[in-house]
Amino acid sequence: MSKTSSQAVMEPIDRYLQAVAFWLPKGQQRDIIAELSEDLHSQIEEREAELGRSLNETEIEAVLKQRGRPVLVANRYLPQRSLIGPVLFPIYWFVVKVVALCYLVPWVLVWIGMMTFSSSYRAEHTRAGWFSAIVSGWSALWFTAFVTLGAVTIVFVVLEHLEIKSRFLENWNPGKLPPVRNPNQIPQSGSLIEVVVNMAFGVWWIDIMSSPVILDRPEIKIVLSPVWRYLFWGFLLLAVINAAAAGVNLARPYWTVVRASIRLLTNGAASALFCWMLNAGALAQITGAGLTGARALEVTNAVNAGLAKTLPLVLAAGVVIAIVDVRRILRVKNAVPVPLNVKVSAAVV
């Protein structure tokens, strides 16, 4: 049975109104749809009067398309809703970024480090092949991210509800705002601590670690391997450089490209030395009164193996530190001219 002209016109409008009604609250559906229907019919009647004929189905569809997608039309009648509103959203986004940077990124770095440097971990996870190991790691990361970010989101949704009820964010004290911070300024207290710590470390290092025999008692004796000689001088040199650099920072408390680059180099060298120490089997021998030769060897190997297992963590920490240092260099390089009221003689050298 063919459709009459009137049916052909009505059907798309009715379907459109039904689709809009689906998204409207039950209590308002009839009222809104009646008004919308009336408006549509008025528009169509006016157009038909202009043309001197009835509109065909295609023309009706063009009118409906111009009105917009049903869900969007319905949405305009609804109050604005959001899980996390504009007041809390910047704080939420900040927390999400912190969580991603401090939890998910290290998670990935540790996983890569473990897969690269820990043979036992690698063997355990690549039994079914590398592809399977990557898929499994990827799934674990997504699950961790989903749970972590989901938990953060739920907390903020609850906070949003509390904020709407109590308006707790409106109670704030301008006097408690943090002081103006210059990211290129080096806190003098930090530099002072660095000088003291590096000097104390140097003295302790020379006193205790200069000899390969670091402990020599009747009940136990610990001897370090020959590679220790290089490590000893390396760490000592770094401590001296760090103390000197901190001294300069104390006198001129603003990062410069040169000093930020030196920090990158010393941190990189420290990470490399640390990794070398963990990987090289720094412990040569442990002997004790109650230990047989075989048992002493076993203990020595276990300690060396235990140290080697921490290598991925140290490597990951080294990468994070290097990223921070590189960002600092770029920040100093791209620094805008320092305002006149900030006391600085040479912010960028």
Add this chain to the structure above:
Amino acid sequence: MTNGTKIGPEILENLKMELRRGCLIVAVLAQLRTEQYGYTLRKALADDGLAIDEGTLYPLLRRLETQGLLVSQWREEEKRNKRFYRLSLAGQQILSQLLAEWQNINSSLSKILEEAPL
């Protein structure tokens, strides 16, 4: 001061939309000093140079009615049921206050432009 960056047309459109948003409410309230139904109101606004799409107008009318600034009544006209809106007593008072505010803004803006012409 500009840095030579080209401003996209969508930025101007958004700014115009923001500028119009408050004015439209005043215009709708002013038009409804005489009773009208949605479609004729939309036509009247468009004829006076303030075109407003139905997706904006009808939710706005509902909101103004919920706020008590408008009253509405369903009535049959030309064999169809139509919802007629008009300004309530509270709406009339609010409209006067909004118009006074509008005059203030207008004179402030004129003063600013007189001090530093474009």
